Amino acid sequence: MNRNPFLLKGYHSPELFCDREQETRQLLRNVLNGVDTTLISPRKYGKTGLIYHFFHHVQTQNLPFEPLYIDIFPSRSLNDFIKILAEAILQRFPEKSSIGSRFLEILKGFRPVITYDPISGTPQVQINYQLSSEKEHTLQGLLKFLNDQEKSVVLAIDEFQQITEYPEDNTEALLRSTIQQLHNIRFIFCGSKHTIMADIFQDAKRPFFSSTKFISLDKIDFERYSQFIIYHFEKNQIEVEPEAIQHILKWTKRHTFYTQSLCNTIFSLNPEIVNYDIVNQACNEILENNSATYLQYRELLTNSQWDFLIAVAKEGAVQKLTSAKFLSTYQISGTTTARRNAQSLTDKELLLAIPDKKYTTYQVYDLFLSRWLEREY
Ligand SMILES: Nc1ncnc2c1ncn2[C@@H]1O[C@H](COP(=O)(O)OP(=O)(O)OP(=O)(O)O)[C@@H](O)[C@H]1O
Ligand SMILES: [Mg+2]
Numbered sequence: 001m002n003r004n005p006f007l008l009k010g011y012h013s014p015e016l017f018c019d020r021e022q023e024t025r026q027l028l029r030n031v032l033n034g035v036d037t038t039l040i041s042p043r044k045y046g047k048t049g050l051i052y053h054f055f056h057h058v059q060t061q062n063l064p065f066e067p068l069y070i071d072i073f074p075s076r077s078l079n080d081f082i083k084i085l086a087e088a089i090l091q092r093f094p095e096k097s098s099i100g101s102r103f104l105e106i107l108k109g110f111r112p113v114i115t116y117d118p119i120s121g122t123p124q125v126q127i128n129y130q131l132s133s134e135k136e137h138t139l140q141g142l143l144k145f146l147n148d149q150e151k152s153v154v155l156a157i158d159e160f161q162q163i164t165e166y167p168e169d170n171t172e173a174l175l176r177s178t179i180q181q182l183h184n185i186r187f188i189f190c191g192s193k194h195t196i197m198a199d200i201f202q203d204a205k206r207p208f209f210s211s212t213k214f215i216s217l218d219k220i221d222f223e224r225y226s227q228f229i230i231y232h233f234e235k236n237q238i239e240v241e242p243e244a245i246q247h248i249l250k251w252t253k254r255h256t257f258y259t260q261s262l263c264n265t266i267f268s269l270n271p272e273i274v275n276y277d278i279v280n281q282a283c284n285e286i287l288e289n290n291s292a293t294y295l296q297y298r299e300l301l302t303n304s305q306w307d308f309l310i311a312v313a314k315e316g317a318v319q320k321l322t323s324a325k326f327l328s329t330y331q332i333s334g335t336t337t338a339r340r341n342a343q344s345l346t347d348k349e350l351l352l353a354i355p356d357k358k359y360t361t362y363q364v365y366d367l368f369l370s371r372w373l374e375r376e377y
Helices: 021-032 047-060 078-092 098-108 132-147 160-165 171-180 194-202 222-235 242-251 256-268 276-300 303-315 324-329 335-347 367-376
Strands: 037-040 065-071 112-116 123-127 152-158 185-191 213-216 351-355 360-364
Touching (some): 021 213, 037 047, 047 185, 078 098, 078 123, 078 132, 132 171, 132 185, 160 171, 160 194, 185 194, 222 242, 242 256, 242 276, 256 367, 276 367, 303 324, 303 335, 335 351, 360 367
Parallel strands (some): 037 185, 037 213, 065 152, 152 185
Antiparallel strands (some): 112 123, 351 360
């Protein structure tokens, strides 16, 4: 059986990864020039994939960097942050290596309890702090350890916006002041909540203000994505009709995750040829599979919010939320209702707000939900 080349999670290899050449080059340039990066995009555009792709490049090209990735999404406090960092370092530098054994020595100074998962071997670190100064000292100790390595460490912190949720009120200042003293670590701060990330890095009153270069990940280029999709089907002896590709990328609006999902589903149908009909069949299957979840959303929203969501889905993208035409087409009672619904649906991450110089454009965040609402109502 052929392996499905359209990944739905994780990173495999450059062959299964489409484009992002320019962004990979930019990351490299930043790292080589001692510049820290803030990497942002809406959800599931491929930020984490890009980090892994870049790290793969660093390793295969033998570049003089030591890549280290942490995902702080599950962290709820600075304690968790430290735990995740310590575990990642332990995992990255095995105890048997000289770096690993040195790290273990340093870590032991913080009196941790270290256990290893018996099946996966993944390390678990538990540190109890008496005072908050001990916690700060531990964080500084871990980062200083990384800083003291011969090879520069590139530390990617995924879902960085999470630090704003920590109960400790000085996390940003503490991190920033610690980082400022380290000259041998390059940071990549990654996140999908645009407003929170912008607040952290672009607000002159906050510690991280102007400390990084932004990479704002966009959709993958139409031509590049078409070629990628055709290549992988044809490699598996599946013919592709050009109109089918148009249909795929139009239906998914070139959004990475949804494009990957649709192609994955098409591939799983085992077609001899990818044509318009098979694409439609896959689209319908996806919407059917998700419809129970989408119906549950309705229970969580007011009628007015639900109707508003449908209106945005039917429009595809709404640039002028309060325009008379939009309000009258969808019988929305007024501009205040429109604004209030847009705000609460954006807070719930059911709508995505994309601001530009003039307008904020709204669309349904989950593209499949958008397509489902369009079809059902
Ligand atoms: N350039 C690419 N080519 C092919 N597949 C990709 C590419 N980038 C990402 N993907 C795939 O798209 C999906 C979403 O990517 P990823 O998880 O990297 O997005 P993300 O922006 O980190 O999302 P989130 O904001 O939810 O963390 C994954 O299945 C990943 O394998
Ligand atoms: Mg991610």
